Amino acid sequence: MKIFSAEQIYKADGLTIKNQQITSDVLMERAAIGLFEWLHERLQGASVKIHIFCGIGNNGGDGIALARHLHEHGYDAVVHVVNYSEKRSKDFLINLERLKDRKLWPEFLNEKSVLPEIDENDIIIDAIFGIGLNRPPTDWVANLIKHLNASRAFTLSVDVPSGLFPDRVPDDFDAVVRANFVLTIQAPKLSFFLPQTGIFINQWEIIDIGMDGQYLLETETDYDFITRAEIMPLYIPREKFAHKGTYGHSVVLGGSYGKIGAVVLAAKAALAIGSGLVTTYIPECGYKILQTAVPEAMVVTDGEDDFINHIIIPFEPSVIGLGMGLGTKSNTVSAIAKFFGNNKKPLVIDADGLNILAKHPDLLKKLPPKTILTPHEGELRRLLGDWKDDFDKLKKARTFSKAHDCVMVVKGAHTVVIYDGKGYINSTGNPGMATAGSGDVLAGMLTGLLAQGYPAPHAAIFGVFLHGLAGDLTASKKGYEAVTALGIIDTIGDAFVALFNSDMENAKKKTSAKS
Numbered sequence: 001m002k003i004f005s006a007e008q009i010y011k012a013d014g015l016t017i018k019n020q021q022i023t024s025d026v027l028m029e030r031a032a033i034g035l036f037e038w039l040h041e042r043l044q045g046a047s048v049k050i051h052i053f054c055g056i057g058n059n060g061g062d063g064i065a066l067a068r069h070l071h072e073h074g075y076d077a078v079v080h081v082v083n084y085s086e087k088r089s090k091d092f093l094i095n096l097e098r099l100k101d102r103k104l105w106p107e108f109l110n111e112k113s114v115l116p117e118i119d120e121n122d123i124i125i126d127a128i129f130g131i132g133l134n135r136p137p138t139d140w141v142a143n144l145i146k147h148l149n150a151s152r153a154f155t156l157s158v159d160v161p162s163g164l165f166p167d168r169v170p171d172d173f174d175a176v177v178r179a180n181f182v183l184t185i186q187a188p189k190l191s192f193f194l195p196q197t198g199i200f201i202n203q204w205e206i207i208d209i210g211m212d213g214q215y216l217l218e219t220e221t222d223y224d225f226i227t228r229a230e231i232m233p234l235y236i237p238r239e240k241f242a243h244k245g246t247y248g249h250s251v252v253l254g255g256s257y258g259k260i261g262a263v264v265l266a267a268k269a270a271l272a273i274g275s276g277l278v279t280t281y282i283p284e285c286g287y288k289i290l291q292t293a294v295p296e297a298m299v300v301t302d303g304e305d306d307f308i309n310h311i312i313i314p315f316e317p318s319v320i321g322l323g324m325g326l327g328t329k330s331n332t333v334s335a336i337a338k339f340f341g342n343n344k345k346p347l348v349i350d351a352d353g354l355n356i357l358a359k360h361p362d363l364l365k366k367l368p369p370k371t372i373l374t375p376h377e378g379e380l381r382r383l384l385g386d387w388k389d390d391f392d393k394l395k396k397a398r399t400f401s402k403a404h405d406c407v408m409v410v411k412g413a414h415t416v417v418i419y420d421g422k423g424y425i426n427s428t429g430n431p432g433m434a435t436a437g438s439g440d441v442l443a444g445m446l447t448g449l450l451a452q453g454y455p456a457p458h459a460a461i462f463g464v465f466l467h468g469l470a471g472d473l474t475a476s477k478k479g480y481e482a483v484t485a486l487g488i489i490d491t492i493g494d495a496f497v498a499l500f501n502s503d504m505e506n507a508k509k510k511t512s513a514k515s
Helices: 008-021 024-043 058-072 090-101 138-148 213-220 229-234 261-272 284-293 330-342 353-358 362-365 379-385 389-405 436-452 456-478 485-490 492-498 503-515
Strands: 050-054 077-080 107-109 123-127 154-158 177-187 203-207 223-226 249-254 279-284 297-304 318-323 347-349 371-373 405-412 415-418 422-426
Touching: 008 024, 008 213, 024 058, 024 154, 024 177, 024 203, 024 318, 050 138, 058 077, 058 090, 058 456, 107 389, 107 436, 123 456, 138 279, 154 229, 154 284, 154 330, 177 379, 223 229, 223 261, 223 456, 229 456, 249 261, 249 436, 261 279, 261 284, 261 436, 261 492, 279 284, 330 353, 330 362, 347 389, 347 436, 353 362, 353 379, 371 456, 379 389, 379 415, 389 405, 389 422, 422 456, 436 485, 456 492
Parallel strands: 050 077, 050 123, 077 107, 123 154, 154 177, 177 203, 223 422, 249 279, 249 318, 279 297, 318 347, 347 371, 371 405
Antiparallel strands: 405 415, 415 422
């Protein structure tokens, strides 16, 4: 699912009007009908008071047109026009006249107006600002937004919560509508998925207004939102006459005294996602643990130490995942540096592997093309340096990925896979996955997918999606608090099965209900 910029949406508007030979107010009417049908399906004529706050641009025009449909179906709809400028969009004025023709008179609000009373049992429709907002709301409009947020009434925003910019963080977080639900026009917006801006949105759905299909299909976007529809074409089915060698030999390299569990988790995950063979490369202190905890895996040890100090893999692996529990002792760093200088095999680098790269950035030049890096926020900051906000973070990650020809997996509530200048925002996962070892599981899954022949960008996108889906299925059975890394591994098979039936959507519904 493509995430279009504001400029691309405006271009789609223009092409739709031209190619479909319609007027712009017809598009606004499509949006209003979509908004009304969504509300009417849920309210079924309920006698609830609906406050519609409309700006004087096209977002406000959507709200004005919606008010007309609500009024015609007997709803108690009150329209408040937020008069923040002398300018009016043409389609806003057209729909304002249509509203007046039906004897529904809006209340015009300005900086001297008394703020309307709103009961917590009322409904607020927020249609003040849309994606065209390019500066912070004026003080009196900001106060109005604070008033709406303080009402505790259910709030539905049209397209985006008012006060939220499409491409940057708000200057005043109190001057942004906190929406219980957003009905967004044609496509989601990037700000829905970033920590600093996604907090203003609880849930969202798309209102399809029939924009020009060819433009939407052919236009390249900086970001895609990855759902089941995008994942299914990436899946590589198992062959009937395959054997374990068909699906590759993964090496999971890491561990140190007290941190062998990270390798256990990664190895189990690589096996659970389908790697034909898995060998762990660990310090001697982890030998008995690995042989006991993961009997399916083979074990190579590094002398008698409690940490890795030299790396000699006695066979040709398909892929190497490294860094989990590795530590950063000087001998280990030297061993990793030498290994990077000699290795030509695909890599997944996690945890202390990333920390070593951050301290020794010259090693980045020695990585094979399309190496997958899986940083959490702290590790990412060590690699990139600081950033001013979430948008800047993604910009720097995209630049880093291009400069070093690597696949970046920027972990978070919506993990973003970045490669070749493009970001792929994951749709699965839940807060229960913020638990020890979850990242080790993901690294193992990505290693196992690479072993099976998935191209690195596909392995990252598919693995992140499946990791989140396994977490959703786990949470749907146990609740967020009881999600563990081992639980995610145990549910990887269920996640594969869910790709081919309705369990995926059911898992999402169940986890939402538990929140």
